[in-house]
Amino acid sequence: MAPANNPAHNAAPLRVRNLTRRFGANTVLDGLDLDLAPGSFTALLGRSGSGKSTLLRTLAELDPVPKGARLDLPRPVAVAFQEPRLLPWKTVWQNVALGLPGREARSRAEAALEEVGLSHRVEAWPATLSGGEAQRTALARALVRSPRLLLLDEPFAALDALTRIRMHALVLELWRHHGPTTLIVTHDVDEAVLLADRVLVLENGRIAEDVAVELPRPRRHADPGFAALRRQLLGALGVALEEAA
Amino acid sequence: MSDTQAVPAPHGLLPGRAAEAGLPAAASPRRLTLPPRLRRFISPLVLVLLWQAASMAGLIAPRTLAAPSTVLASAWELTLTGELPSHLLVSLGRVLSGLGIGVSAGVALALVAGLSRRGEEIVDAPMQMLRTLPFLALVPLFILWFGIGETPKIALVALGAAFPVYLTLFSGIRGVDPKLVEAARIFGLDRRGLIRHVILPGALPSALVGLRYALGSAWLSLVIAEQINATAGIGFLINDAREFLRTDVIVVGLLVYALLGLGADALVRLVERRALAWRPSLVKE
Ligand SMILES: Nc1ncnc2c1ncn2[C@@H]1O[C@H](COP(=O)(O)OP(=O)(O)OP(=O)(O)O)[C@@H](O)[C@H]1O
Numbered sequence A: 001m002a003p004a005n006n007p008a009h010n011a012a013p014l015r016v017r018n019l020t021r022r023f024g025a026n027t028v029l030d031g032l033d034l035d036l037a038p039g040s041f042t043a044l045l046g047r048s049g050s051g052k053s054t055l056l057r058t059l060a061e062l063d064p065v066p067k068g069a070r071l072d073l074p075r076p077v078a079v080a081f082q083e084p085r086l087l088p089w090k091t092v093w094q095n096v097a098l099g100l101p102g103r104e105a106r107s108r109a110e111a112a113l114e115e116v117g118l119s120h121r122v123e124a125w126p127a128t129l130s131g132g133e134a135q136r137t138a139l140a141r142a143l144v145r146s147p148r149l150l151l152l153d154e155p156f157a158a159l160d161a162l163t164r165i166r167m168h169a170l171v172l173e174l175w176r177h178h179g180p181t182t183l184i185v186t187h188d189v190d191e192a193v194l195l196a197d198r199v200l201v202l203e204n205g206r207i208a209e210d211v212a213v214e215l216p217r218p219r220r221h222a223d224p225g226f227a228a229l230r231r232q233l234l235g236a237l238g239v240a241l242e243e244a245a
Numbered sequence B: 001m002s003d004t005q006a007v008p009a010p011h012g013l014l015p016g017r018a019a020e021a022g023l024p025a026a027a028s029p030r031r032l033t034l035p036p037r038l039r040r041f042i043s044p045l046v047l048v049l050l051w052q053a054a055s056m057a058g059l060i061a062p063r064t065l066a067a068p069s070t071v072l073a074s075a076w077e078l079t080l081t082g083e084l085p086s087h088l089l090v091s092l093g094r095v096l097s098g099l100g101i102g103v104s105a106g107v108a109l110a111l112v113a114g115l116s117r118r119g120e121e122i123v124d125a126p127m128q129m130l131r132t133l134p135f136l137a138l139v140p141l142f143i144l145w146f147g148i149g150e151t152p153k154i155a156l157v158a159l160g161a162a163f164p165v166y167l168t169l170f171s172g173i174r175g176v177d178p179k180l181v182e183a184a185r186i187f188g189l190d191r192r193g194l195i196r197h198v199i200l201p202g203a204l205p206s207a208l209v210g211l212r213y214a215l216g217s218a219w220l221s222l223v224i225a226e227q228i229n230a231t232a233g234i235g236f237l238i239n240d241a242r243e244f245l246r247t248d249v250i251v252v253g254l255l256v257y258a259l260l261g262l263g264a265d266a267l268v269r270l271v272e273r274r275a276l277a278w279r280p281s282l283v284k285e
């Protein structure tokens, strides 16, 4: 499961125990437990409003840790959101280098941009980037910090289908190369099965379904076993499929 | 993608229009083919010519309004005698010191109120109350407090400049996208880094708009302030000219006020263009 070329990079697993989070009377996470193996790639599915983003925000420590919960989290953490959230007044490389200490900030940023194929846009203003380029910049900004935990909250939802396919390949390559423990939130069952070793379904504030994906990589929709997994996950999400019968 | 495509659009229009304008010109070469920028000046120029003609024909009495030629001649003369430059320097000095004090105070108060909750509680409520006061109505009080020397004049300019700067910078700071702040926080910026790299640059566009208002308000304050017993300055020049029914000198004074206002505005635009080069509307310019 862990990436082959640097298994020693990540030692710490991610462990969450008894995570409860309420907004007023609305209990979004309800005693949730979660374990992620070091360097694993996991997808998190769930209906809209099931609390996926809330869970991710807690793992990123953007929200305070609720009382009674125990969190052991690999650090450093990096997050990419559905919107790239680039600072419009900083050039592409400055965005990637944001918060990096030292003199090599710029060269590290440029190296990361090269990895995501944006060497030619290093000096550009974010306002001039296409959606895919902006999202790749956001990925470079996440990776430049060599995170041990990479959290992706629907990072490709706003991209067109072709760009999304390219981004899938890119994310897998970056994951294989850097080996962070990766958790991606997505609405797209196909995306989850294509990318992840393990697919979780969040329901009623807990992990309701935990499915291992053992298809060999690179994966295709036409692979045997793909359709079955897809049907199983859609079923868990409460979608009945006539065409899949 | 949409951004990149949207950017050249407004500019794309201009050459198109120019080409349209060029077509009839090619058909009949004797037509006026001034570039659009210059064409804007045609109608003001015609108005000035009409004014001149009316003055020469005796339709406008000199004590109502001097002819443009007289105004120009007086401007030239006042410049040669050194009168205009020296009054101009006095007025400029007032505006610059008033602006310096007002803008610094506005920025400082906005930073205090914008960057901390407690600062907001202490600073913002009184500022919002004072803001509803037309500050020019404070002139009598200022005269009582500061006499009739330079102090009330500079204080009035400072007051006029401080409020727009405070209000726009404060709302600019509060208006910074919390999602950007959150992202920057994840990527390891501490509070100082956040202020420097996210909050202040995010508030800058709004603050520059405030600066432009501040300049406008500063000129207005200057005009009013110079009506208070001044012995030098453009306002004094105008008041003095009124005593002698010299409408030409009054118009010279007005023109100087107008030019100073225009110059200040152009300066802020220049700053905007350089400091806000990242904005989608300015990118690629
Ligand atoms: N700050 C907040 N205050 C109040 N309610 C909140 C807050 N944040 C989230 N919620 C609620 O918590 C629930 C879960 O929200 P969350 O954003 O985690 O859903 P999600 O699974 O990410 O949904 P989506 O797939 O649509 O992004 C929703 O009902 C939402 O309204």
Ligand SMILES: [Mg+2]
Binding pocket: A052, A053, A054
């Ligand atoms: Mg969400």
